[in-house]
Amino acid sequence: MTRSVRWMLGAILVLVMGLVAAPAVAAPPEPYRVATGLEGGTSAAHVAIGDRIFWVNHGSSGTSSNDSELWTSDGTSEGTHEFFDPNPGGRGLVGSLLKFGSGFVFTATGPAGGAEVWYSDGTTEGTEMIADLTVDDAGSTWLLEAGPGAVYLAADDGAHGRELYRWTGPGAAPQLLDVNPTARMTSDEELQDQWRTDWTDSSPVALGMVGDAFVFTADQTIRTADVSEWGDHYVATSGTGRELWRVGPTGPPQLVKDISQTDAWGDPSPQESTPFAERTGTAVMGGSLYFLLDSTEPGVAEPEMWRTNGVSEGTVKVAHLPLAYLDDQWDFEPAVAGGRLFYRAWSGDWDGMWATDGTGAGQRVSPAGDATDPVTLGSGVVFGLEQDDTGREPWFSGGTSSVRLGDLRAGAAGAHPFPITTWGSHAYFGANGGSGRDLYRTDGTPAGTERVMDLPNAAGAVLDGPMVFYGAEGLLYFVNSPDDDRNVGNELWAFDPNRAVTATSTVLRAPATVAYGAAATVTIAVTGAGGPPTGTVTIRDGQRVLGTAELANGAATFALPRNLALGDHVLTATYSGDAQFSSSTSAPVTVRVKAATRLGGRVNDLTFLTTERIRVTATLRTTPAINATGRLQLLVDGRVRATATLAARHRNTLTLVSPPLARGRHRLQVVFSQSPNAMDARTGVVTITVYR
Template identity: 30%
Template sequence: MGNTLFFTATDVGHGTELWKSDGTQAGTGRVKDIVPGPGSAFPGDVEMVGTPFVNLDGILLFFVDQSIGAGASGLELWKSDGTEAGTVRVMAHPAWGAEGYPQFVHVSGGQVLFVAGDAAHGAELWRSDGTEAGTGLVVDLAPGPASSIEGALGSFGGLFYFFGHTGDGDSELWRTDGTAAGTTRVRDIRPGAEGSSFGYQAIAVIGDGAFFFEADDGVHGVELWKSDGTEVGTVLVKDITPGAESSTFSSKRWVDGRLFLSLFTSSGGELWKSDGTEGGTARIKVVSPPSVGAAPSWFREVNGLLLFRSADAAATAYSNTAELWRSDGTEAGTVMVKDITPGAAGSVMDLYKSGGTLFFTANDGVSGRELWKSDGTEAGTVMVKDIAPGGASSLSVRKFLDVNGTLFFLADETGSARPFQLWRSDGSEAGTVRVKDVSLSEPEGPPEPEGPRDRGCSASPGSPLGWAFLTLLPLSLRRRRDE
């Protein structure tokens, strides 16, 4: 669908509906008033975990809540080609949502997999090819009303990996190709009844023929594991915190042939690296003291370097003390890029890579929280534009998305924090402009600290992206790619 950006927005008289944009004011508008009148297809009182949108071979699939009003049919699966006539219902299932809002988790081979629950099956894997006939349950792994899915890891090698069980609560690593016969357990990491899963997580990175994740084998606590998708190739990388005590991981990112990861220990916030072997897994540096109470976060790769957010050794608390750092994998090469807010205060948040440039928000103490960029050097770390002039902040919340090298985001040039408008930027002050003035209200509550890209699934356009229903989504690739 070319360079079309899909998002949800609210305007007077129509509620929150599906919109699209080609990056111009004239090309930005509502696709369809799915719930006619002031009703909303994406009501704010629905808790959407993961994302309700996905790109299936150039067609947008999404869920609509029709549960409000007379004759309502509950949650429905819809599709859109970007036109009003081509935005139609695929299938209605009144019981979808019984175990939480449906979540798209994998796209491959002309179909999408999603996790949905109903009273008869609990939370299980479903599939759809965008037609009603091609939409159905993959397998009732835990027969009956019990839920089998306990952790949706992500995609690797065209298959979807997850933590699940067959009704006995022994949650282990599984994989599926979207068929019942092709849904099999990879390895019983923790023999017995307890299972090795410890809650929701996603694949950290994919690199050199394996993916990395966290599991508890009952002996070493929660530690770093890797898998190539086979039983024999699913192994513990290293018992980083020796014995039964668990390691507390924060962020992970594959950069230039190695895994970077952060932990919080009694020594403080630590940066580690791994080549996937026990001997090649080692601490790089203690970046922040224990008093900060947090590890380095928001890992991004730029020009072969790891860029991240962290407090420094002088910090006494995590809040408002973090600046931009970089690492080349050595202790000497792990340094602060720039002290944007000099002194004990810090400012950096929301790191996002677009078109080879790292964008983020920062408050330098003069201009408020605005859009910044960095190439990993002090001289190349600058404010892009003071969108809300003076000390007001235009970016008190963050919604960044790359569409073929152009950054789209939400901002408020008045500094009043609501409503937000759709903006775009090519990284220059002149090229940072408002696309359209529409009401883009932010849901209450804090945003997810890292965002799904830090959970390791592909960040390519067309992937499941975002954490809430006010998410900008591109349809600029025909199919998702595994990183």
């Protein structure tokens, strides 16, 4: 009688460890990763005290996506942490950071609601509310400006309306500077029903600083109760309407100029308000502040640029400007350099970068196209400019012409340089050179435009890279998004061009072969004189970022993803550096992922004659399912009696034939090996008997 026997055993995984060390790197100073895992949106609002920065993080407390806190960093991982939460355990808001003296001021909203202004000297003990100025039902206190010797606020104390306040520093009380003396309520009973409490608001709006003078707009439409000669009760108006004002660290506010004194029909109207353009930028050049008005001329749509030196005679209209109107405001964020004011223009279409010496609208100084807002660098400005053939690339203008700083990403896609900030002698920006958004800088020349660092971000990401820059005395910080999710897992980096660093060596150890779906880890060791180095390492599969790991005593482990595709993976580990140690990258280590296997065998009988051949059919099962190739061997009592090559056409099943065996009991086993795409495997052992 003939019987068929099957047997199977799980594959044995053979992991051969590869060891390759990267040579020590003596590179120029480059950015280093300070902290990882920053959650929530990151604000550009920041201040610096020496090399320590303070910035606003939104949604970082884990209590609310609308929450925000004040964070700080000194350039070390240990010194990077939340600094101030106005409402621990609940929803709080922080914003409007401004440097003042040796500290800074900011607004914060706590559990009682309504923002108030706080001052900090950079320490927890030295952080306190200036004063509770705004009553609970009157909204929030506004932080308008911080200038030499004073901070300027707007608040409603419940009696005087929203008015200007001045605060001169710790130990002083905010001083009310009442621009609009209209009473909050009239004693005239016949007018009380029509009297509005907001008539007492001057609602100051900041324009900027001219020297130590704060220039602002305020509504001085004064309303009083009066009785006509016929005995009629009415509301009389006087004052100037909304006009241009100034105030310094001492003394009362002063009207700079009543710009609008006639109505739309040209008739005298002293209370006519000037139509100051809302939410637009301003700039100071040559001791004068430049600002915008909506057009005051009938039939003219373009806004008017004015300038003021803080006195009436020096307050004049300059010109109508060719600007775009976006999101209910004029698109005007000018920059000043080399005695010129730069702005991006619109003349029926995007019209590139314009420059003026302050006597007119100026002229276009770049090719036409969609320009980004200019950023001052030395005697010129850096900006992005989009053109059909090159896409958006970085440009520089000195005020008469412009030069493209580089075609960082060839083709119409463009590198899209943003954000751009000036720090020291260079402008720094994020840009996509074709392999993700990295850190670049320029000195304003094509030859001086270079990539500072290839950031270890996710391959294929388009929203990665630097999001905001924070300039400090000796460090330039930036928040890096390692992938397309800009609200989760962000990183703080720091750049010190004068940093004296110790070279490091990074060694990556990884298994040479890994079964698909199996757990496997790599180990990283970073060494340097005077170590161990601190910080993080980034593990890449080619250009793809697999993840990061934190160093502990100069070492880290990282679990490889179980779903790595079949085939060879060239892994590297990059150490990001820290304040003491330079970055370094290991030499590549190749890890081959093969299909996981199970090998089964079937022998045609368990008893044979000494004249019969023994046939064993081997079947290989793989995960994922592939047609494996390799070598099959039939072992009899541990010795090879038959060998066959498994080809893809065999579809993982092949029969091996052994010559007749001597009389007695024999142990059979099939072994699979030498496969480029599947793990080694072997069956269990079956015993057969051979008779005469």
